[in-house]
Amino acid sequence: MSLQTHLSELERKHEALEREIQDAISHPSTDDLRVVELKRRKLHLKDEINRLRTSATRVVH
Numbered sequence: 001m002s003l004q005t006h007l008s009e010l011e012r013k014h015e016a017l018e019r020e021i022q023d024a025i026s027h028p029s030t031d032d033l034r035v036v037e038l039k040r041r042k043l044h045l046k047d048e049i050n051r052l053r054t055s056a057t058r059v060v061h
Contacts, residue, residue, distance in 0.1 A: 014046060020038055
């Protein structure tokens, strides 16, 4: 899998988590811990995306 393909997949997952978070927040019956876990996963993906972009930029230069 190429780096760009991997980044695209991570970005897709990040966007899906954002939609899932918004959906969970809009339902009052959603457990707060569930929302916290989703946000933690989303942040982890964002960090991974940024790390890969940074390492890819260093390789290019």
